[in-house]
Amino acid sequence: xxxNILSLNLAxxxxxxxxxxxxxxxxxxxxxAISPWRDQVEAIGLAEAAHIVRSNGLRxxxxxxxxxxxxxxxxxxxxxxDDNLRAIDEAAALNADCLVLVVGGLPDGSxxxxxxxxxxxxxxxxxxxxxxxxxxxxxxxxxxxxxxxDRACVNTLDQALDLCELLGDGLGVAIDVYHVWWDPGxxxxxxxxxxxxxxxxxxxxDWLVPTTDLLxxxxxMGDGVIDLVGIRAMIEAAGYSGPQEVEIFSAQNWWKRxxxxxxxxxxxxxxxxxxxxxx
Amino acid sequence: xxxNILSLNLAxxxxxxxxxxxxxxxxxxxxxAISPWRDQVEAIGLAEAAHIVRSNGLRxxxxxxxxxxxxxxxxxxxxxxDDNLRAIDEAAALNADCLVLVVGGLPDGSxxxxxxxxxxxxxxxxxxxxxxxxxxxxxxxxxxxxxxxDRACVNTLDQALDLCELLGDGLGVAIDVYHVWWDPGxxxxxxxxxxxxxxxxxxxxDWLVPTTDLLxxxxxMGDGVIDLVGIRAMIEAAGYSGPQEVEIFSAQNWWKRxxxxxxxxxxxxxxxxxxxxxx
Numbered sequence: 221x222x223x224n225i226l227s228l229n230l231a232x233x234x235x236x237x238x239x240x241x242x243x244x245x246x247x248x249x250x251x252x253a254i255s256p257w258r259d260q261v262e263a264i265g266l267a268e269a270a271h272i273v274r275s276n277g278l279r280x281x282x283x284x285x286x287x288x289x290x291x292x293x294x295x296x297x298x299x300x301x302d303d304n305l306r307a308i309d310e311a312a313a314l315n316a317d318c319l320v321l322v323v324g325g326l327p328d329g330s331x332x333x334x335x336x337x338x339x340x341x342x343x344x345x346x347x348x349x350x351x352x353x354x355x356x357x358x359x360x361x362x363x364x365x366x367x368x369x370d371r372a373c374v375n376t377l378d379q380a381l382d383l384c385e386l387l388g389d390g391l392g393v394a395i396d397v398y399h400v401w402w403d404p405g406x407x408x409x410x411x412x413x414x415x416x417x418x419x420x421x422x423x424x425x426d427w428l429v430p431t432t433d434l435l436x437x438x439x440x441m442g443d444g445v446i447d448l449v450g451i452r453a454m455i456e457a458a459g460y461s462g463p464q465e466v467e468i469f470s471a472q473n474w475w476k477r478x479x480x481x482x483x484x485x486x487x488x489x490x491x492x493x494x495x496x497x498x499x
Numbered sequence: 500x501x502x503n504i505l506s507l508n509l510a511x512x513x514x515x516x517x518x519x520x521x522x523x524x525x526x527x528x529x530x531x532a533i534s535p536w537r538d539q540v541e542a543i544g545l546a547e548a549a550h551i552v553r554s555n556g557l558r559x560x561x562x563x564x565x566x567x568x569x570x571x572x573x574x575x576x577x578x579x580x581d582d583n584l585r586a587i588d589e590a591a592a593l594n595a596d597c598l599v600l601v602v603g604g605l606p607d608g609s610x611x612x613x614x615x616x617x618x619x620x621x622x623x624x625x626x627x628x629x630x631x632x633x634x635x636x637x638x639x640x641x642x643x644x645x646x647x648x649d650r651a652c653v654n655t656l657d658q659a660l661d662l663c664e665l666l667g668d669g670l671g672v673a674i675d676v677y678h679v680w681w682d683p684g685x686x687x688x689x690x691x692x693x694x695x696x697x698x699x700x701x702x703x704x705d706w707l708v709p710t711t712d713l714l715x716x717x718x719x720m721g722d723g724v725i726d727l728v729g730i731r732a733m734i735e736a737a738g739y740s741g742p743q744e745v746e747i748f749s750a751q752n753w754w755k756r757x758x759x760x761x762x763x764x765x766x767x768x769x770x771x772x773x774x775x776x777x778x
Contacts (some may be wrong), residue, residue: 326708331726337683366645368681369708369724379683402647404616404658429605429648431713445648447610 224456226490227253227281229423229467230260233479239264243272245479249487253279253463255320255421261310270313280316281463282359282394282421283307288324289343290336290373296327297339304347311356317462318359318420319351320394325370336373345387352390359394359420360384364402366434376400377409384418392416395455396423396467398438401446407454414458422455424448424493425468436471441489449496464490503735505769506532506560508702508746509539512758518543522551524758528766532558532742534599534700540589549592559595560742561638561673561700562586567603568622569615569652575606576618583626590635596741597638597699598630599673604649615652624666631669638673638699639663643681645713655679656688663697671695674734675702675746677717680725686733693737701734703727703772704747715750720768728775743769 228251230242237245239260246254261269261283273280286307291297311319323340326333344358351358360380363372374380377393377400384391393413400406413419426444431437441448452464466486468474474482507530509521516524518539525533540548540562552559565586570576590598602619605612623637630637639659642651653659656679659672672692679685692698705723710716720727731743745765747753753761 326724331724331729333681333726364644365681366643366710366713369706369710373681375681375683402612402644402652402654404654427648431645431648434645434710434713445605445610447612450610 223462224494225253225463226251226487227255227279227463227465228483228486229255229284229465231257231284232466232468232474232486233482234260235475237479239269240272242479243276243278245483247276249480249483251483251487252277253281253465255280255282255284255465255467257284258307258310261314266310266313273314279463280314281465282318282320283311283314283316285320285322286347286358287321287372290324290327290339292327292329297343300324300343301346304343305350308347308351308354308356312354316356318357318392318394320359320361320421322361322363323372323374325368325373333368333373340374341383341386344383344391348387348390357420358391360391361394361396362399364399376403376405377413378405381409381412381416381418384416392418392420394421394423395419397446397448397451398423398425398427401427401451406451410451410454410458414460417459419455419458419460421465422452422460422462423465423467425466433471436469438468438470440468440474440485441466441493448493452493464493466490502741503773504532504742505530505766506534506558506742506744507762507765508534508563508744509536510563511745511747511753511765512761513539514754516758518548519551521758522555522557524762526555528759528762530762530766531556532560532744534559534561534563534744534746536563537586537589540593545589545592552593558742559593560744561597561599562590562593562595564599564601565626565637566600566651569603569606569618571606571608576622579603579622580625583622584629587626587630587633587635591633595635597636597671597673599638599640599700601640601642602651602653604647604652612647612652619653620662620665623662623670627666627669636699637670639670640673640675641678643678655682655684656692657684660688660691660695660697663695671697671699673700673702674698676725676727676730677702677704677706680706680730685730689730689733689737693739696738698734698737698739700744701731701739701741702744702746704745712750715748717747717749719747719753719764720745720772727772731772745769
C-alpha cells in the first residue's frame, strides 16, 4: 500500500492563506497532509496549530524550518542553536514527520565556505541530542548551488548524506527536486540515501526555462524541465514511498492566485505525475 | 617564472568595445592577453583579427566559444558539429590557447538530462579529431548548475574531467570560479585536473550577494564571496600558473561603464589578488 499522497507545503499559498485557511482549503479538496512554516504556526499560536492538526487528523510531512547555523561569532551560533532547539519542540508538538534544515550560507564578510560547512556540522551535532530525545527526525535539505552563499552551503545530496554518516542516528535528508535535479550523481546518491534509510521527505515543483529570479520563480509540476516521474521512480526504488510535498515559491505567478486554484492545479498535476508511465 | 598575467575576456567590455577597440584599450594599459568571442571576431573579419593578434604579439587565452551540442534531431546536431568545426579553424587562425566549449543544455521539449549529456560526449568526440589535427586544445567549461537546463549540462569540474578521461588527448578544462566555487569537491577536483594535465584556462570574476540575475549579474573580483586567492593557490598547486582571464557579464553595472574604467579596475583588483597573502 502506497503512501504516495500529495502534501501542501504552505509556502506555496503563503500570500493568500494563513495556517487555518490553508488547512480549511486543503480539507475542502481532500488534502490531509501539509507542511507549514514556523512563522505561520507562530501567527496562530503553537497550541492552536497543534489542536487543529490533531482534531483534523492531519499529517505534517515536515516543519519548515530549522538550520541557518553559520554565524560570524559565537553569540550568533548560540542564538541559532537556541532557535533550533525551539524548532524541535515545535515539530514535536505538531507531531511533524521531520524538522527540515536549511543549513545557512556564509557568515557576513566570510569567503570561507569550508569553515561554514564545519559550522553546519557542529550546529547539527549540537541540536541532535534534543531532536533524538523528542523523537523528531532532522531532515537536511541540500539546496541548489545558487544558494551556497546566502542560504545553504550543503549543495548536493551526497554532501548531506556525508553529514548523516558523520553525525549518526536521528538525521536524514529532504530531497527537493528543484535543488538536486541537475546533479550528474543524483541516481547514485538517491540509491545511497535509500541504503542509509535516510529519505525523510520528497519535495516537488519544477524548473522553469527561463528562470527569471533565483529564489521566487519556481514552477508548477509539468511546466518545467525536471523529470519528476523519473526522479520519483528512483526515490521509490530506494525504498521511500511517502508523500510528495509541493513547495512553490512563485512571486509573479502562483502567489498571485487564489489558494483554491493553486491547490486544484497542484492536485491535477500531481495526479498526472502519479499516473504517468515512466519514460 | 610565472605566467600569471591578466587576460581580458572581451565579454567583459562587449557593450562598449569591439575587437579592435578592445585590443587598443588593452594595449594602452599594458594588457597583452585577451579572449574574444566569435561574434566579435566575425564582426571585424577573421583575417583582420588574426592580423591584429599577430602584429601586436597578443596572446589569446581562449576563443569563446564552441559547444551547444544537444539538439532535438540529427539535423540540429549536425549543424552544431559543423559550427564547431568552423570554431576550431577560427581558433587555429587566431593561435588561441584553446577553444572554450559551453556544451549546451536540454534540447527543446526534453527532460532527459542524461541523454543530453550523452549527446555532449558524442559531439565532443566528433569534433576532437579535427581539433587534434589543428592543434587546438578543447577546453570544456563546466557551468554552474543553474545553467543545466539552458546552457550547459556539464555542471561540475569532475564531470568535465570524466569527459576528458573518456575521450582522450586534446581535451581539457576551463576552470571558471563563478561556476565551481560552491562545489564541496572542488579541492580534490582541481588536484585531479592537475594530475591529468588538463587545466587549460582559469577564469575569474565574483559571486555577488545578492545575485539579482541568473546570467548577467556577475561581480568584479573582490566584490563578492568567492575565495579567489584560495582557489588560485589550489590551481597553482595543481601545476597551472597561466593567465587569469576576467570574464564579467554585468548588465546593470560594468557593462554600463567605459571600457577604460572597467579594465583599470580589473587590473587593480587583479594586482590585489596576486599580491594577497593566502588566507
